[in-house]
Structure formats: structure tokens, C-alpha cells
Amino acid sequence: MQPLIDSSIRDKVVLVSGAGGSIGSEICRQVIAQKPKCLLLYEQSEFALYSIEQELQQVINTQALSVSCIPLLGSVLDQQRIKEILQRFSVQTIYHAAAYKHVPLVEHNILEGIRNNALGTQVIAEAAKSFGVERFVLISTDKAVRPTNVMGATKRLAELILQDLASQPSKTIFSMVRFGNVLGSSGSVVPLFRKQIEAGGPVTVTHPDITRYFMTIPEAASLVIQAGSMAKGGDVFVLDMGESVKIIDLARRMIRLMGYEVLDEKHPEGEIEIAFSGLRPGEKLYEELLIGDDVIGTDHPKIMRALEEKLSSEELSSILAKLNQAIAQLDCEQARQLLEQAVSGFQPSSGIVDWLAREVRPEAKNLIVTN
Numbered sequence: 494m495q496p497l498i499d500s501s502i503r504d505k506v507v508l509v510s511g512a513g514g515s516i517g518s519e520i521c522r523q524v525i526a527q528k529p530k531c532l533l534l535y536e537q538s539e540f541a542l543y544s545i546e547q548e549l550q551q552v553i554n555t556q557a558l559s560v561s562c563i564p565l566l567g568s569v570l571d572q573q574r575i576k577e578i579l580q581r582f583s584v585q586t587i588y589h590a591a592a593y594k595h596v597p598l599v600e601h602n603i604l605e606g607i608r609n610n611a612l613g614t615q616v617i618a619e620a621a622k623s624f625g626v627e628r629f630v631l632i633s634t635d636k637a638v639r640p641t642n643v644m645g646a647t648k649r650l651a652e653l654i655l656q657d658l659a660s661q662p663s664k665t666i667f668s669m670v671r672f673g674n675v676l677g678s679s680g681s682v683v684p685l686f687r688k689q690i691e692a693g694g695p696v697t698v699t700h701p702d703i704t705r706y707f708m709t710i711p712e713a714a715s716l717v718i719q720a721g722s723m724a725k726g727g728d729v730f731v732l733d734m735g736e737s738v739k740i741i742d743l744a745r746r747m748i749r750l751m752g753y754e755v756l757d758e759k760h761p762e763g764e765i766e767i768a769f770s771g772l773r774p775g776e777k778l779y780e781e782l783l784i785g786d787d788v789i790g791t792d793h794p795k796i797m798r799a800l801e802e803k804l805s806s807e808e809l810s811s812i813l814a815k816l817n818q819a820i821a822q823l824d825c826e827q828a829r830q831l832l833e834q835a836v837s838g839f840q841p842s843s844g845i846v847d848w849l850a851r852e853v854r855p856e857a858k859n860l861i862v863t864n
Contacts, residue, residue, distance in 0.1 A: 497719070497722035497723060498527055498718060498719060498722050499527070500722060501586050501627075501628055501718065501721060501722045502524055502527040502528075502529050502586065502718070503527055503528055503529065504528070504529065504530045505529050505530055505585040505586050505627075506529065506530055506531045506533070506582050506583055506584050506585050506586070507524050507529045507531070507532050507533065507584070507585070507586045507587075507588070508532075508533040508535055508578070508579075508582075508584045508586070508587045508588070509521050509524065509532070509533070509534060509535065509587075509588045509590060510535045510536075510569055510587065510588070510589045510590055510591035510617060511535075511536060511589070511590035511591030511592060511632075512534035512535055512536045512541075512542065512545055512564075512590070513534070513536040513538050513540075513541025513542050513544060513545045514536075514541065514590055514591070515681075515710055516590045516632055516710065516713065516714060516717075517536070517545075517588070517590035517591070517632075518541075518544075518545045518548075519710045519711055519713075519714040520588050520590060520632075520714045520717060520718065521534060521545055521549060522548075522549070522552075522714075523711070523714050523715060523718060524588075524718070525549055525552055525553065525558065525560060525562070527718075528558065528559075528560060529560060530560070530561070531560065531561040531562075531563065531582060532549070532560060532561070532562045532563070533563050533565055533578065533582060533584065534546055534549075534562065534563065534564045534565060535565045535567060535569075535578070535591070536564070536565070536566065536567075536591075537566065537567060537568045537569075537591070539566060542564050542565075542566060543564070545564075546562065546564040549562045550562060563582075565578060568609075568613070569589075569591045569609070569613035569614070569616055569617045570608060570609065570612065570613045570616055571616075572616050572620065575616060575617050575620045576620050576623070576624070579620055579621065579623075579624040579626065580624055584621075584624070584626050585626060585627045585628070586626070586627060586628045586629075586630075586721075587617070587621055587626055587628070587629045587630065588630050588632065588717065588718075588721070589614060589617060589618070589629065589630065589631045589632060590632040591609070591613065592609065592610045592613075592632070592648065592651075593605065593606050593609050593610055593644065594634070594644060595644070596636070596642045596644050596645075596773065597773045599642070599643050599644040599647070600642055600643050600644070600773075603643050603825045603828055603829060604819075604820045604823065604825060604828055606643050606644060606647050607643070607647050607650075607816060607820065607828055607832070608820060609647075610644070610647035610648055610650075610651055611647045611648075611650040611651050611654065611816075612813070612816070612817070612820075614631060614651035614654055614655070615651075615654045615813065618631075618654060618655055618658055618667065619658070621665050622658055622661075622663050622664075622665045625664045625665065626664075626665050627664070627665065627666065628665070628666050628668075628721055628722075628724065629655070629665050629666070629667050629668070630668050630669070630670060630717065630718075630720070630721035630724070631651060631652065631655055631667075631668070631669035631670070632669075632670060632717060633648050633649075633651070633652055633669045633670060633671045633672075633729075634648050634671060634672070634673075635671055635672065635673045635706060635734075636648065637649035637652060637671060638671070638838070639837075639838035639839070639840070640836060640838070640839050640840075641839075641840055641841065642841070643829070643832065643841070645839075646832045646833075646835075646836045646839045646841075647832070649836045649837075649839070650832065650835055650836055651669075652669050652729065652801075653803055653804050653809060653835065653836075654809070654813075655667045655668075655669055655727070656727050656729075656801070656803040656804075657803065657804065657806055657809050659726045659727030660727060660803070660806070661806075666724050666725065666726050667724075667726060667727060668720065668721055668724030668726070668727070668728040668729075668730060669728070669729055669730065670716070670717045670720045670721065670730045670731075670732065671729065671730065671731050671732065671799075672706075672708060672713050672716070672717075672731075672732040672734060673705060673706030673707065673708065673734045674705050674706060674707050674708075682705075682740060682743065682744075683743075683747070685697075686743070686744055686747045687747065687751070690747060690748055690751050690753065690765055691751075693764070693765070694756070694764070694765040694766050694767075694768075695765070695766040695767060695768040696744045696747075696748065696765060696766070696767050696768070697767075697768050697769075697770045698740050698741050698744050698767055698768070698769055698770070699740070699769065699770050699771060699772050699773060700740075700769060700771070700772050700778060701741055701769060702739070702778055703739070703740045703741075703772070703778050704737040704738060704739050704740065704778065705737060705738060705740060706734035706737050706738070707734070707738055708732065708734055713732065716732050716793075716795055716796060719793055719796065720732070720791075720793075720796045723791055723792070723793070723796070727803075728798055729798070729799040729800075729801050730791075730796055730797065730798055730799070731788065731796075731797045731798070731799050732795060732796060732797075733794070733795040733796070733797065741767065744767055745767070748765045748767075753765045755767060788800065802837065804835065809835070812831055812834060812835045815827075815831050816828060816831050816832075819831060829841060
């Protein structure tokens with residue numbers, strides 16, 4: 494596997510978008526260890542970019558690595574900025590981790606979720622194709638499979654965009670890697686539960702039956718790099734996440750590991766109570782990793798290749814044009830309908846619809862849920 498990784502990173506110019514995020518920053522750490530020629534950190538958050546750049550520079554200095562690490566502020570939606578960077582630095586490998594990932598927030602900011610997650614992917618991927626980038630790897634999610642939320646639907650649309658680009662003549666090898674939740678990431682239940690336990694509880698679990706797949710951030714990033722190196726073009730890789738975990742069991746274990754007892758009917762002497770808050774808008778009881786049943790193994794035991802359907806170029810182009818128009822008109826309803834049309838199995842939660850009907854004046858709803 495090392496020769497494959499070397500072919501993507503060693504002595505190459507590598508760009509990581511969303512470089513300051515949980516997954517993006519770990520990919521940067523692991524890329525540095527593989528000794529690229531240059532690592533470009535692309536990030537729209539100034540503080541996140543500053544933090545990861547300082548950390549990596551310390552590693553470079555301590556280990557006397559001959560790696561250039563360049564922090565670049567910018568959005569994946571800034572087409573001109575992206576093109577200038579790819580051309581100026583002759584980028585060879587891109588790990589595209591930039592995305593809005595928090596399900597309830599994206600559910601309440603539909604148009605921005607579509608712009609950043611799907612159309613932003615289109616911008617950077619088309620630029621990669623134009624400038625002959627060798628490899629482009631999209632960090633995707635299990636929430637893209639039969640999504641019930643806008644975040645998952647936008648990530649599946651991003652996958653569809655890459656599948657379409659991969660079907661066209663190109664020097665760029667496009668691939669995408671799906672996996673579930675990572676322990677300790679921003680928005681993860683683990684730091685939230687820790688904070689709630691330290692505050693004396695209650696620990697809030699949305700539903701007694703909710704389950705999730707979990708993987709550590711370093712393992713996920715390592716498998717992303719390895720999967721991207723195996724890609725032939727248009728590959729949808731799925732990581733073996735092991736068995737799904739009941740969130741209530743995770744909460745109980747964390748309470749005990751932190752030296753407390755769960756407070757419930759069986760243990761009235763306990764200190765920390767578990768409270769059920771109800772499923773949030775767009776939230777599933779369980780996540781899946783495959784849309785269809787077709788999956789084949791690879792040379793790596795924890796990486797599988799899914800054989801997923803895709804849209805025709807004409808259909809995808811039409812949907813993307815209409816989505817841009819809906820965004821320009823601040824039309825959330827039309828944008829959601831277009832997502833349903835594009836993404837197989839997308840069944841939006843009624844939670845956001847109920848919230849809008851209850852809380853927002855009809856004439857103001859577009860502005861409130863998009864910005």
C-alpha cells in the first residue's frame with residue numbers, strides 16, 4: 494500500500510480544502526508525514542487555518558522536513574481563487590474535505606448548504622480537471638445514502654457531480670470516500686457528552702434507539718488517503734466502520750468511565766441522568782453506507798468499492814442550472830424539490846417544514862433559513 498500512497502503524496506504538490514476542520518487537519522498531518530513537495534492548506538476560517546498552519550510548521554521544524562506548507566484563505570466557491578492556486582502551484586493531488594456537515598444547521602440553511610457542499614465541489618472539481626490535477630478525492634459521508642436531511646443530500650449530489658466528471662475524458666482521477674461519524678470531531682456527541690457530564694448532566698440523547706457508526710479521526714484519514722490512492726476513476730469507496738453503536742450505550746459508558754453512575758429508576762443513587770430530547774430535523778435513527786447492494790472488495794480489508802448509480806450528464810446539468818436559479822431567487826422550496834429529483838431515496842424530514850409553519854412568516858422564510 495505504501496507505493497500507492499507515495500504515488501499520491503511523496504514529492505507531490507498536495508492541496509487539502511477545509512484544511513482546518515476535524516478531518517481536513519488530520520489529513521494534513523498524515524500528508525506531511527509522507528513528505529510531499531508542498532502542502533497547500535485551503536480554508537475559509539482564519540483561526541482554523543492559523544491553528545493548523547502553526548501546528549504543521551512546528552512538525553516541519555522539529556523533524557527538519559523539506560516540505561513547504563502554505564496557508565491559503567479562501568472559499569471553494571471562489572472559482573477565480575481556486576484556478577489561480579491550481580495554476581500557480583501546479584497542484585497534483587486534492588483532498589476535498591471542505592463542507593458544512595452539521596445536520597440541523599444545514600437543515601435550517603438549505604441554500605448555503607447546497608452552495609457550499611455541492612456547487613463548491615463542482616467549482617473545485619471542474620478546476621482540477623481543467624488544470625490536469627492527477628487525483629481528486631472527495632470526503633463524503635454515510636448520510637449521503639438514502640438521506641433524510643439536506644446535508645446528506647448535498648453530499649450525494651457532490652458525489653454525482655464527481656461521478657459525471659469521471660465519465661468524461663480527463664487526466665484527473667476522481668474518487669470519493671464514504672464513512673460515518675468520527676470520534677472527537679467538531680459536532681460529535683463525544684465532546685458534547687463529556688461537557689454535559691462535567692456539568693453534572695443531564696446527558697441528552699435524541700432517541701433511545703438511535704445508532705451510529707464510529708471511527709477515530711486518524712484511522713478515517715489514513716483510510717481516505719489509501720482509498721484515494723487505489724482509485725481508477727469514479728470510484729465510490731466505503732470504509733468498514735465495524736458494528737454500529739447505540740448512542741444511549743455510548744452515553745452510559747462515558748458516564749461510568751468518568752467516574753459517575755447513571756441516574757435512573759434502577760439506580761436512584763446515581764449522579765448523571767440521561768434525557769431524551771427527540772430526533773432533530775433531518776436526523777435518522779440509523780445510517781447506511783450503501784445505496785445499492787453492489788459492493789466489491791479491494792486489496793485493503795477495511796476499504797470496499799460500491800457500484801452506485803449515477804445521473805446522465807444532461808440530467809445533472811439541467812438540475813444544477815435550476816439549482817443555481819433557485820439559489821439566486823432565494824427559493825428554498827424549489828431547491829429542496831430539485832434535491833429530491835437529483836438524489837435517489839432522498840426523503841426530507843418534515844421537521845423543518847413544521848418549524849417553518851410554526852415559527853416563520855411565509856414572506857420571510859427564505860431569508861431566515863438561507864442565511
